[in-house]
Amino acid sequence: MENAIQVSGLRKTFGQQVAIxxxxxxxxxxxxxxxxxxxxxxxxxxxxxLTGELKQTTGDVHxxxxxxxxxxxxxxxxxxGILSDNSSLYERLTVYDNLKLFCKLYDAPLERIDVIxxxxxxxxxxxxxxxxxxxxxxxxxxxxxxxVHQPELVFLDEPTSALDPGNVxxxxxxxxxxxxxxxxxFLTTHDMEEATKLCDRVAFLDNGxxxxxxxxxxxxxxxxxxxxxxxxTMNEKLVLENDSKNADQIRDLIAAxxxxxxxxxxxxxxxxxxxxxxxxxV
Amino acid sequence: xxxxxxxxIFEKDLKEFRxxxxxxxxxxxxxxxxxxxxxxxxxxxxxxxxxxxxxxTYSAVTTSGMMTMMAEENEKKTLRGLIQSPASLADILIxxxxxxxxxTFISLVISLAILGNDEFLAFQPIxxxxxxxxxxxxxxxGIGLFTKSVANxxxxxxPVMFLFGFTPMIEFLNLGEDSIAIKIADYFPIMQMIDMHExxxxxxxxxxxxxxxxxxxxxxxxxxxxxxDN
Numbered sequence: 278m279e280n281a282i283q284v285s286g287l288r289k290t291f292g293q294q295v296a297i298x299x300x301x302x303x304x305x306x307x308x309x310x311x312x313x314x315x316x317x318x319x320x321x322x323x324x325x326x327l328t329g330e331l332k333q334t335t336g337d338v339h340x341x342x343x344x345x346x347x348x349x350x351x352x353x354x355x356x357x358g359i360l361s362d363n364s365s366l367y368e369r370l371t372v373y374d375n376l377k378l379f380c381k382l383y384d385a386p387l388e389r390i391d392v393i394x395x396x397x398x399x400x401x402x403x404x405x406x407x408x409x410x411x412x413x414x415x416x417x418x419x420x421x422x423x424x425v426h427q428p429e430l431v432f433l434d435e436p437t438s439a440l441d442p443g444n445v446x447x448x449x450x451x452x453x454x455x456x457x458x459x460x461x462x463f464l465t466t467h468d469m470e471e472a473t474k475l476c477d478r479v480a481f482l483d484n485g486x487x488x489x490x491x492x493x494x495x496x497x498x499x500x501x502x503x504x505x506x507x508x509x510t511m512n513e514k515l516v517l518e519n520d521s522k523n524a525d526q527i528r529d530l531i532a533a534x535x536x537x538x539x540x541x542x543x544x545x546x547x548x549x550x551x552x553x554x555x556x557x558x559v
Numbered sequence: 560x561x562x563x564x565x566x567x568i569f570e571k572d573l574k575e576f577r578x579x580x581x582x583x584x585x586x587x588x589x590x591x592x593x594x595x596x597x598x599x600x601x602x603x604x605x606x607x608x609x610x611x612x613x614x615x616t617y618s619a620v621t622t623s624g625m626m627t628m629m630a631e632e633n634e635k636k637t638l639r640g641l642i643q644s645p646a647s648l649a650d651i652l653i654x655x656x657x658x659x660x661x662x663t664f665i666s667l668v669i670s671l672a673i674l675g676n677d678e679f680l681a682f683q684p685i686x687x688x689x690x691x692x693x694x695x696x697x698x699x700x701g702i703g704l705f706t707k708s709v710a711n712x713x714x715x716x717x718p719v720m721f722l723f724g725f726t727p728m729i730e731f732l733n734l735g736e737d738s739i740a741i742k743i744a745d746y747f748p749i750m751q752m753i754d755m756h757e758x759x760x761x762x763x764x765x766x767x768x769x770x771x772x773x774x775x776x777x778x779x780x781x782x783x784x785x786x787x788d789n
Contacts, residue, residue, distance in 0.1 A: 365636040381567035382644040
């Protein structure tokens, strides 16, 4: 499969401070790729480099077959959509006027406005002034703004932060639909459930370095102890190694009807990150 | 450059301008000054007073308007969204300049009509007024890009107004003909326009053109700074 993003030996420094150190990864076309890491790990710097907002100190960066030196070209900008911590809206204008501006800037048909407002669950709010809307609604308009021109590749920096659970589900469905239609999605998130649910592959970034990269389920399996966690009918909690010597004990518990629940160890992505770095993903 | 994108930014900024009371009040200042001056007495107004109105219009409407619009885009982080879009910096600046230009034109025409002066309806003064507009516009773009918040613009607009908009007022400071301040001020754009008006000198227009080039260099440096935050 062709790569949408190719990053090799990426390094970024701000004066003496190293923000990103020898980062290499590829994102395949049509993939949902998650970059996970705590605040200050270098996620936003990476997105800024991939979108041309920052220039790398060293390393090769190619996005949609475009070299980083050409990221300011109109052709490149037309093919990507960005929702970052820098994204903002014109507060005095209506939702429709904000999206109309970006439709015209991206040469997209105005009919797209109603389609995208439907997808972010804001169709009934199209004529409302942005300043009157809640933070969550503004976040959804920003997402609509990033997607209104049907980009080939979307960069989403914490796309569901500030959203209530109902709207998170709605947005997740929208992103999955978008991805099924062929759009590549590069996202950063703190929400491990979101990453597990949406991402085909994730990379853990800490101190500017990639600590691990892979499919969420495979990573969870790789870092599992494979122990059995058993809860008995007496509310006793047992942890038994996945070893043949424990087979009789497990069989006896089941035979005696004493097992309330039994499951093998499957860490969350947050647990995996904790194992790798000793840090919580917050 | 792309006319559709310029048009989109013009349409957006026109709507924003109409909903921003601070910006809407700016074109009223020169009109108000013109009404006051027109009631000062019989006969023609001195040339320096006419240029005081021109300076007030350009500093209060052109520079201040542009500066406020750019500073607001910076403050609200919306400029980044425009820069990330396929619109070029030229598209963005031309779209905004057209809005500021429209309001400057309306304010200037009404002000001069109130004063009943038609001396500006000649080739040389019109060329001078266009150059002067470009000077104040570029100054507004440059300072606007450099300024991080709308609140900060007031700290910059005052020096611009007094130095470049109200330069003829230096006469009222009674500094004396030989004062170095007067000699320097004589080379300022508005003073050169007054000189052009009185002597029909193209040299004065040339000096104003040099001011435009200097403002363009200043704006270019500010643009380079804002286009990436490396």
